[in-house]
Amino acid sequence: MATVTLDRPAHAVSARGSAVTGTGRLLRFMLRRDRIRFPAWILGLTLLMTYFATALETLVKSPADLEGLTAFSGSPAGALFSGRGFGFDDLTIERFLAGQYGLYVAIGAGLMGLLTVVRHTRAEERSGRAELIRANVVGRHAQLTAALTLATAMAVLVALLIGAMMISRGYDAGGSLLFGASVGAVALTFAGIATVTVQLSEYPRAASGAAGAVLGAAFMLRGLGDMAAVQGSGPAWLSWLSPIGWSQQTAPYVHDRWWPLAISVAFTAAAAGVGYALSVRRDFGAGLVPPRLGSPRAAAWLASPLALAFRLHRASLIGWSMSLLVAGLAYGSFTQPLLDGFADAPEDLIAVMGGSENLLAGFLGTLGLTMALAVGVYAVLAVQTLRAEEAEGRAESVLATAVSRPAWVASHVAVAALGVPWLLLVAGVGMGVGAAVSTGDEGLFGQLVLGHVAHTPAVWLVLAAATVLYAALPRVLPAIWGVLAYGLIVGFFAPILDIPDTAVRLSPFEHIGEYPLVDISLVAVVVLTVLAAAVAQAAVATFRRRDLAGGA
Incomplete structure (x- = not known):
């Protein structure tokens, strides 16, 4: 009996051996699945900021009205719930928007980033669809890479749209683009955090909950640090432990500091690296933290x-x-x-x-x-x-x-x-x-x-x-x-x-x-x-x- 050898093309062999093979196809598939969620998140956050700007411009009819807002906003309580408010000694509408309302848009962006990664990674494994995809010529890291790419694209688009909206209202172009970038940086950071949490548990809700808990902790750390900064005593450095704090420290329309965003980018890269490293240390569909064994008998x-x-x-x-x-x-x-x-x-x-x-x-x-x-x-x-x-x-x-x-x-x-x-x-x-x-x-x-x-x-x-x-x-x-x-x-x-x-x-x-x-x-x-x-x-x-x- 003759033996027949089927030679595969060299490019097929190299493709199968790549850890990110199929990333482009998976990204297109994710965009198809998120054809409603994608624009809903981006436009929703932009419209929310637009609404804040419109409502504030309607509310503030004179410089005296604007000055009246500083009483609470510049207090420790205001710092806890919104931020320390850079430039409030010479307040303008755009400074108030960035200092008070920007925090809540940034939190929404953080949720967008972490939920997007969980949806297209751990949720796909849990549903069984990822197993079918991995049976094809798809690299081990392709799905995580595609999810991160999608989250990054959403963060960039949110940053550009919010920045363009602020510029269209006549605000300083440099400060507007920086403000948009600070919101996008929060989305990027928590997308990176989600790459780690999806490796820990086999359940999507647990992965989302863990990343959400980090978001809550970031809010509290920033709040405590900002309160201390306004009071002039206490651990003001706590704000620098928060990914939200990094974005607020850019101080759009006041100091226009771009360098704190480099911390966000570096942290995202480090978190993603940890996520990739952890992903090869677990079985497909499983988490690094094993689920707790239940009772062998159900209660009546x-x-x-x-x-x-x-x-x-x-x-x-x-x-x-x-x-x-x-x-x-x-x-x-x-x-x-x-x-x-x-x-x-x-x-x-x-x-x-x-x-x-x-x-x-x-x-x-x-x-x-x-x-x-x-x-x-x-x-x-x-x-x-x-x-x-x-x-x-x-x-x-x-x-x-x-x-x-x-x-x-x-x-x-x-x-x-x-x-x-x-x-x-x-x-x-x-x-x-x-x-x-x-x-x-x-x-x-x-x-x-x-x-x-x-x-x-x-x-x-x-x-x-x-x-x-x-x-x-x-x-x-x-x-x-x-x-x-x-x-x-x-x-x-x-x-x-x-x-x-x-x-x-x-x-x-x-x-x-x-x-x-x-x-x-x-x-x-x-x-x-x-x-x-x-x-x-x-x-x-x-x-x-x-x-x-x-x-x-």
């Missing part, structure tokens, strides 16, 4: 769809509870300094708080609305858990048992619905304790707890609306974020932007009342609760009629 109380739903949502509830309690204590503790800072603020800004005569009550009501919107984020993410369970095939396994479709959906919605008043209560307790200690008025505790919990029906309606979108058209579920964004805009800026009352009342958060500034409407509580129950029931009925992993 787990033998129901409601118990399973609680088990799946438990970690999220614990994390949100701790975060909201800490945030409530932090914001509540600065009640008195915040009120002092608003003493010389512009009239339009005071109008947002209910006017000078009701400044304390208006501020407390605003805190309740803020936490209600935050818990609304939890509600939407809880519904997205349903989508993930279905997309990853676990829902099909559960529904193959005696569990019915209505029971499966209703169990998850019930757990999330019970979590809403609990989280609002936790936030209210934290706010109440902080505010009572800050002002010395113990009566604020009860007012804040009641004012927070009263928003429960509004968040329930958001939860029900998200569920009906998931049940009918899962791909349209991200549209529910528009409801929260709209609630944020009308809740905080309706008096400034002269939004008509009819348009304001389209938000579910504008009916119950921001207690103690406005008395709680029991009629609105009942109507919103009944409406939320009806929409949730419609969602359960709709889910019964569609195929899994599809839409109606």
